[in-house]
Amino acid sequence: MTSTSICSECGTTFESEVYQSINVQTNPELKDKVVSGEIFIRRCPSCGKVQLAKYPLLYLDPAENLLLCLSEQELGVDGLDGYTARRVTSVGDLIEKIKIFDAGLDDVIIELCKFVTCQEMGTGASLKFLKMDGADNDLIFTYPKNGDMEMLSVGFNVYQDCGGILARNPQLSEAAKGLATVNRDWLNNFIA
Numbered sequence: 205m206t207s208t209s210i211c212s213e214c215g216t217t218f219e220s221e222v223y224q225s226i227n228v229q230t231n232p233e234l235k236d237k238v239v240s241g242e243i244f245i246r247r248c249p250s251c252g253k254v255q256l257a258k259y260p261l262l263y264l265d266p267a268e269n270l271l272l273c274l275s276e277q278e279l280g281v282d283g284l285d286g287y288t289a290r291r292v293t294s295v296g297d298l299i300e301k302i303k304i305f306d307a308g309l310d311d312v313i314i315e316l317c318k319f320v321t322c323q324e325m326g327t328g329a330s331l332k333f334l335k336m337d338g339a340d341n342d343l344i345f346t347y348p349k350n351g352d353m354e355m356l357s358v359g360f361n362v363y364q365d366c367g368g369i370l371a372r373n374p375q376l377s378e379a380a381k382g383l384a385t386v387n388r389d390w391l392n393n394f395i396a
Contacts, residue, residue, distance in 0.1 A: 213253035316366035
């Protein structure tokens with residue numbers, strides 16, 4: 205489907221391709237374009253200005269039983285049994301969720317890891333999961349600091365410890381059912 209875009213630099217109106225839904229089983233080539241963010245980039249044909257196009261998107265990976273919905277609106281969805289379903293409100297959050305689930309990790313546990321790590325750092329940094337790395341499966345996070353992006357390595361033992369916290373607090377798993385928005389704000393509802 206195409207959509208009309210207006211360049212924020214020169215005001216040129218141009219058409220660009222948008223996707224309402226992506227099924228990576230039937231269109232595997234689109235997954236890399238989502239993860240790289242390419243699918244959300246618009247380049248003005250007149251002045252070359254690059255801008256981020258934000259639009260609702262349903263991302264489905266049937267092989268992983270994963271459904272991600274990029275939307276600023278709260279949504280009610282039925283029939284998600286057997287699926288991990290998440291609502292995200294930004295392109296960055298969508299990309300992060302894909303990376304988390306591709307690594308075979310639980311996003312609720314990752315949010316707990318972020319919380320614990322920020323507490324230990326004494327900061328309110330906005331950590332984003334980037335990847336697992338090394339022989340010990342360290343968790344690599346990025347975060348903005350003084351106008352730059354910093355990387356932080358966290359031992360996998362933190363993930364395991366946070367998995368224990370999740371096991372002792374089943375209300376977290378229960379609240380993550382359905383089309384949940386699992387992020388820092390969501391987790392703050394459970395932390396006293």
